[in-house]
Amino acid sequence: MSVSRRTALAVFLSGAILVPAAGFVGPAMAQAISVRGLGPTTVQTERVRVVSVDRGTRNVVVERGGRQWRITVPAAFGSLAALRRRDRLDINRVESAIVAVTRAAPGARPDVFLTETANNGTFDNLPARWVVRSVTVTAEFTRLDGGVVHYVGPEGARTIRVVDPTVISALSTLRRGDMINLVFTEATQIVLTPRRL
Structure with missing residues (x-):
């Protein structure tokens, strides 16, 4: 990879870290992050491959294990x-933890919608240059x-914790197969592993 491409890639996510993974030892791998209501929480790492990039809509389609999904990258990145x-x-x-759950509209398909937000104290000891959404x-x-x-969402089968009694009560009324909208906050960092040319 050329120096100019490496430099350009570093600009890809201004709020997150996007650097070649060779030689990268992220602070997230060495520590848990404290999450309000959950305590120390381990950082999850997913390695994905870029399938396509639509620069006009800022949609990046990624793939892992044969499953593809879309990531919408905010302009701030x-x-x-x-x-x-x-x-x-x-x-x-x-x-x-989940902060809200609602039933999805009829005919809804697995999807994800992200909105950049400020860290309002949900995450303590968050490493520098992570994005909260x-x-x-x-x-x-x-x-x-x-x-x-x-x-089962766009990334496949996943789990998430819930502690709010109101949300637990709403989830208790659901049946297997119901389509729902889950709302929570995440802190994210993205690290690039350049493809071999």
């Missing part, structure tokens, strides 16, 4: 000009099991 098909991204993230995931409800919600 900078230019997508240097991101290429087959680049690999490590998406490091920490999620809050409000997340709404449209997903298929699987089950509620001891304060953990199981669902």
Whole structure:
């Protein structure tokens, strides 16, 4: 990879870190992040491959394990000009507990909607240059099991914790297969692993 491409990629996410993974030792890997209501929480890392980049809409389609989904990259993250098909991204993230759940509109399909927001104290000891976003995931409800919600969203089968009694009560009325909207907050960091040319 040329120096100019490496420099351009560093601009890709101004609020997050997007650098070659070779030689990268992220602070997130070495520590848990304290999340309000949940305590110390381990950083989740997902390695994905870039399938396509639509610079006009800022949609990046990524793939892992045969499943593809769309990530909408906010304008605050900078230019997508240097991101290429087959680049690999490590998406490091920490999620809050669910803050709201509603039934999805009839015919809804798995999707994710992200809105950049400020860290209002949800995450303590958050490493520098992480991005905090409000997340709404449209997903298929699987089950509620001891304060953990199981669902199938655009990224496949996932879980998330819930502590709010009101949200637990709403989830208790759902049946397996119901389409729902889950709302929570996440802190994210993205690290680029350049493709081999």
